[in-house]
Amino acid sequence: MRSPMRWIVPVAAAALGIACRGRDDLDGRRAPIPGLPAPPPEWRPPAGGAEVAWDWVANRAAIAGHLGGALVVDCGGPDVAKYIEAPRSSWHLGLRVDGVAAAAPDGLAGELQLPVDGDPGGVARSAGGGLRVWFYARSAVPDQLVSVFFNEHRLRDVALPRAEWAWYGVDVPPSAIVAGDNKLRFYFRAAADLAGVRTAAAFATIAVGAERPAAEGPAVAFRAGPVDRPAGRAPALSVTGPSRLSAWLRVPADAPRLVVAPAGDGAGVAVAVDGEVVWRGVAEPDWAERSVDLSRAAGALARIDLLADGPVAWGRPAVVRAPAAAPDAPDPPPRPDVIVVWTISSLRGDRVSDDATPTLARLAREGLYAPAFVAASSAPAPAHVALLTGRYPDGDRPAPGAPTLGARLAAAGYATALVSGNGFVHDEAGFARGFARYENPMRRRQAHGARALWHRAKRSLPSAAGRRAFVYVATVEPHLPYVPSDISIGAAWGERPTGAIEPARTAQVAEAIARGALRPTAGDREWLVALYDASVRDADAALAAAIEDLRELDLLSRTAIVVVGDHGEELFEDGRLGHGHSLSPVQLLSPLIVWYPARVAPRRIDEAVDAVDVYATVLDLAGVPLNPEAQGRSLLAASGGPAFARLPGWGRAVVAGGYAFVVPRAGPRALYDLRADPAATVALDAHPRVVRWLRGLLGLHAAYERAWRKARWGTPDALAPAFAADHGR
DSSP: OOOSOOOOOTTHHHHHHOOOTTOSOTTSOOOOOTTSOOOOOBOOOOOOOOEEEEETTTTGGGOEEEETTEEEEETTSGGGGGGSOTTTOOEEEEEEETTEEEEEESBTEEEEEEEEOOSTTSOOOOTTSOEEEEEEEEESSSSEEEEEEETTEEEEEEEEOSSSOEEEEEEEOGGGOOSEEEEEEEEESOOEEETTEEESEEEEEEEEESSOOSOSSOOOSOEEEEEEETTEEEEEEEESSSEEEEEEEEOOSSSOEEEEEEEESSOEEEEEETTEEEEEEEOBSSOOOEEEEOGGGTTSEEEEEEEESSOEEEEEEEEEEOOOOOOOOOOOOOOOSEEEEEEETTOOTTOOOTTTOHHHHHHHHHSEEEEEEEOSOSSHHHHHHHHHHSSOOSSSSOOTTOOOHHHHHHHTTEEEEEEEOOTTSSGGGTTTTTOSEEEOGGGGTSOOSHHHHHHHHGGGSOSSTTOEEEEEEEEOTTSSSOOOOHHHHHHHTSSOOTTOOOGGGHHHHHHHHHHTSOOOOHHHHHHHHHHHHHHHHHHHHHHHHHHHHHHHTTOGGGEEEEEEESSOOEESTTSOEESSSOOOHHHHEEEEEEEOTTTOOOEEOOSOEETTHHHHHHHHHHTOOOOTTOOOOOTTSOOOOOEEEEETTTEEEEEETTEEEEEESSSOOEEEETTTOTTOOSOOSOOHHHHHHHHHHHHHHHHTTTTOOHHHHEETTEEOHHHHHHHTO
8 A cells, every 4th residue: 555645845844834034925926126127017907896705816726727628737836736636646746857847646656637528618529539648747767668547447558768758648538538527547667766756757747638738848728927918917817829717616605706807819708607608708908807797606616617719818817706894893802811622522513402402502602603613533633633733633643843722822821721531632642732731530540521521620720810721621422432321311312221232332332333243223223322412411511510610710701612522423324333434524523612702703604614723713712823833714703614634544535615525545435415415324426516626625735734824825715825926836
């Protein structure tokens, strides 16, 4: 088995810990250089009052470019990342080989997922319905041989006789092509060290179409950068011939429009939505903004195409929406004297209700509530890594040097305590780093229920005015084994049935089911689910008791409470019980609640929420600036967006736009519509546009996961200008 995806990203070190001091291009533009002629004035269209939702120039890494009837993949920059399906294929990015920017598969094999459709301006077929795969590559060894596969159809073996850059082509028969993403796979005979990595070959360009790109060397479908016209200079996407630039995105729901100024020498231009042309025009010599109504796709996921039949500069293309009402400037918010992060292990996102969890339901109504919080992993340890360090986990321990919430808040004057009943969240693994106090009674075989943990945690609460405290309480119920109180069993089930599985044995039962050694009856399954639900009731009651203690101590009005599930729980949706064995949505989705009435107004976020955002939100509550190692953003000033999960050794998942896309290292991928099927019981069959969008988000994120900072780069579905500026493409 090959190692997990490896990435070489030149900007990684800077993004991880070195502040970009002295930079003048953080918005993607450069300041004038003394001594050089002043650039032309910047052209801007008349102010229309709209709000930019998706800037095409900033998001150019997400755009699929077609030129001359071929999909052209620029392997020398971030463009290729959206076609790499993590974790099934490993590539090294950001290489330079003989002065050529390139990407290289890790070892002997690499694959890409490339979209092919029959819509205008896309991949052109030959007269017989086939196409060709073209690649500009450089072998790592002489006398190389590569087998080329298309959707697992073996096309032929291609000889690369010399270790130098050259174009190669392979025919693809019509029978091998499908509508939507097509898997292109290379398998080489030999590998060697090239540009500091072990690989078989480096690729600068890969293209799919009837004709080879005209360039003798590396080819690109479009270029992004400033373009000068008589009216001034504007950022643009420029093409040199017949082309289609395609973007998969969620169209805003409120008065969406595409605004763009196509400039050229009379080339015909058009805009299409999901393959249907909705506007046609001509590229005039100077900038002239056009507005295209997108209401037909309002609130939906759509593919928007910019089409041209000749050279065009698409000036300032953007999807815009009606501006949101400007909020009143608030008074400086009070800083809470007490911050409590209360994690509930294995709490599913669909278990908050007035009946079963009245405390959680009340906090959700009164605070910020995200029912689609996505855990960073379905396993406890990596899930808590994201919560405590604000970084995507790369294993079961916090990364060396990554400040924990305890360290950051201790430096801000808070007395800090980590009290854990979770066997994975302990000091030897580094979770207690930076906390003044740490206890884990579970590892000492002492009482470690939520009430017992709170009894220990409240010793760190301030006893005098002017003192502050931060406590992180990692509770375990309703985690297996499900051992609820008799009162909660009665509420969830009624009288305990004769011969039922004993609560103390539920963990062993779950393991036996996973091994196939036990096939539970329908009654067994109902009883086990009832025990889980009863444990959820106990978790809610323990939280209620903690809140009552805060009230009696006269601290509640000065306390911010963050309640979050570390991950979800499977309850036989795929035939198993528990978590940590896959990335099924029910193992990832959990509620997040941020309650602090002095600052946080009631608000519900129905979009997915990323786990690394909890860290940034807690720091924001405390008035502590976000450290450069943190990868998330505060939810107090932002909404949700794509959320990513990883189970080391198993696979990856992304949740966005009401969908979940799960990609294991082996076995079938799965796409779920969480709006129609919240429990994710039925995988969807064919939704090529949804899959392409989610696969693109997952590929882009996985490629730059260790270096990603939302505060600088935005999110993969809405990139900030600094992302392109940092990658020089």
